[in-house]
Amino acid sequence: MLAALSGVAAFAMASFGYRPKPLPDFKTEKLELDSTILDVTTIAENLNVPWEMIWGPDNMIWFTDHDGKVSKLNPKTGHVTELLQIKDYYRKRLGLMSMVLHPDWKTHPQAFINYTHIQPDSVIVSKLVRYTYNGKVLIDPVLLKQIPGYLGHNGSRLVISKDRKLLWATGDLKQKETIRDPAFAHGKVLRLNLDGTIPNDNPHPGSASWAMGFRVPQGLTFTKNGNLFIAEHGDATDDEVNLVVKNGDYGWPYMAGFSDLPEEKEHAKTHKSTFPVKAWTPTIAPAGMEYYNGNISEWRNALLLSTLKDQSLRILKLDADQEEVVAEDIAFSKQFGRLRDVCVSPSGDIYISTSNRDWNPPANFPLKTDDRIIRISKSGVIPKSRRTVKTRQETKHSGASELYQNFCQSCHKTDGRGVVGSFPSLVTSARLSGDNEALIAFLLKGSQSASGEAMPAFGFLSDDQLATLLSYARSNFSTNKNTVKPDEISRVRANK
Ligand SMILES: [Ca+2]
Ligand SMILES: [Ca+2]
Known part of the structure; x- marks a missing residue:
């Protein structure tokens, strides 16, 4: 149920009182859904692959990028302030820059950051480091955990649960043999206390492993009722979104998507796998994901999933229990290039970031002004008399x-x-x-x-x-x- 963009560039018409008028140099386009009119506004440009965006406690967008930098963006003015340059950050191909902020910010103004580092012996590792915000910049790094890393396939994404545990989605590092072993950190959702220690109620004593059998997850988000969803890259087939449960086994590398190939059926005879709530073949390359329940009515109670290869925002509508995907919409297809992450403000605005300056740019990208952070906000409602149900044109995949x-x-x-x-x-x-x-x-x-x-x-x-x-x-x-x-x-x- 999605409309095409009007394509008309115009200055924003702020018809809602809660948000001040953007600066005049913000260019805004209109997008019409079934009943909602959206403003689509680039609020920051000339960035270098913003990997993680978080709505901060100061109403700024905190974001990491491919250069190992942490910054914050004032969404009203577009002003970007640098908070940290990670000195021992390493990237050859794919950057690794997940971040989450401490939920008890007033007493614990801390950012947890995951990034790759190369040791003097040329071994690549993946670090989880906690920084403290002193009101101006991030200082006092404390290494909480270090696990093996790789040039790519690291994942990752970090979130903190209501019970104050850190969930960390890790990639398979192309090490298929040991993914099922809780002693190894790759291909997992890890669960840690906020000081980096292992909680007593993890399924395998002494192990951070909470769930296993993932390939390259780059999306991790809690829904309103506390369900945890993960989005991961498949290989040639089956990108997946999964509902993460304690001690779940999500199949990789023996199972891609559902059990349909002969070798998968054979594997299923002796192993219990949890199957995805959604899988895509051809693949779309899913990246950042965030639960949405804001004021854009068509997209309420949905997972918003940014995709790289497909260059789109996927809207995965959930059922009332937030356990199943019941419908899917596609927005901004091929319009902004690769999309790496998505972030939602308390007022229901959505922010997406492009990834056109990464290692694998699509045709016609990067643009001169890439990379960008783009705001999607409700600007009005289509009068009932003018409403139509917009449907997306299906593309054929036969030729x-x-x-x-x-x-x-x-x-x-x-x-x-x-x-x-x-x-x-x-x-x-x-x-x-x-x-x-x-x-x-x-x-x-x-x-x-x-x-x-x-x-x-x-x-x-x-x-x-x-x-x-x-x-x-x-x-x-x-x-x-x-x-x-x-x-x-x-x-x-x-x-x-
Ligand atoms: Ca799977
Ligand atoms: Ca399969």
């Missing part, structure tokens, strides 16, 4: 270019040239121009490389889809223009 777009483009890019150091170019690929059988076998099985990103296994696609994809890639990017036939795929599959 060759759609298949490429859904399964290949986010890595190998529109022009097939990939990203140097991360994703190989198809234009210069000896594999793509080489022998059909070897090429098909590679596509079916995927590969794990020590450096760079792994090639996922695409065996879940049909013979027709794979033949269409390979023929498309050859015809667009390779010197070898020979098509690949579905029966060739079928033969290689049978010989596997």
Whole structure:
């Protein structure tokens, strides 16, 4: 139930009394939902991948970025103040900058920050450090916990529960073998006391592990009734949103999404997995997530999920018990580029941040003014006589270019040239121009490389889809223009 943006740039018309007029240089566009009119306003630009945004106790937006910086943004003026530059922060590919503020701010003005660090012996670690706010800047770092890290696949996201426990979503570090072991911190939701010690009522004594079996979670949020939801990146299939329960096993690496493949069904015979409340194939690359119950009526009681690959804000409407996703809307599709995080103010305004200056920019981005923080706020109501139910146009995923777009483009890019150091170019690929059988076998099985990103296994696609994809890639990017036939795929599959 979503409208297209009006596309008309105009200055904000503040028709609600609670928010002062923005400065004249804030450009505002209108978006109409079924009955609500929204103002969509860029309030900060020229940022570098804001990773985490939090509505602070001082009514400022506290945010971290890809440079290891913590700042705060005055949402009324757009003014940004730097609070901290983390000195021992390390990023080669993907930054890691989650933050949460102490809920008892008056007595404990503290920020908990998770970031990566490289040791003198070149080992990458992931640190949880508590800083104190002295009214101007963040000082006195105290290391609460240190766990293994990696170039990517670190996760992460931090939240604090009502009972004052720190929940920390960690990525799998590409270490699949030990994800199920509570002695290891990766691929988990960890639960800690606010001093970094392990609570007595964790499911495995002496372990921070609260739930396990996650791949790369970057979204973690409590709903109004205290349910905890996590959003994570799948591999070639099945990005997921899950409801996190104590000692839950969420399946990775044996289960992606639901139990539908033969090896997953086999695994399910001996292991109890918890299945997602929502899964996406083709993948959308979900990042930050926040529960919404504000004044935008169409989006009340929903999880707001920012996505990178899909470049959209997903509105996942929940049931009354806040346990299931009952409907999904998509907003701002491809409009602002990759979206990394979302934050909600007490008055019901929503803030989203772009991630177009990260390691994997989409076509046509970054813009000169990227990255940005954008406010979405209710500015009025459509008169009853003028209301229409707006429906989103469904995109078809059957043609060759759609298949490429859904399964290949986010890595190998529109022009097939990939990203140097991360994703190989198809234009210069000896594999793509080489022998059909070897090429098909590679596509079916995927590969794990020590450096760079792994090639996922695409065996879940049909013979027709794979033949269409390979023929498309050859015809667009390779010197070898020979098509690949579905029966060739079928033969290689049978010989596997
Ligand atoms: Ca799962
Ligand atoms: Ca599955």
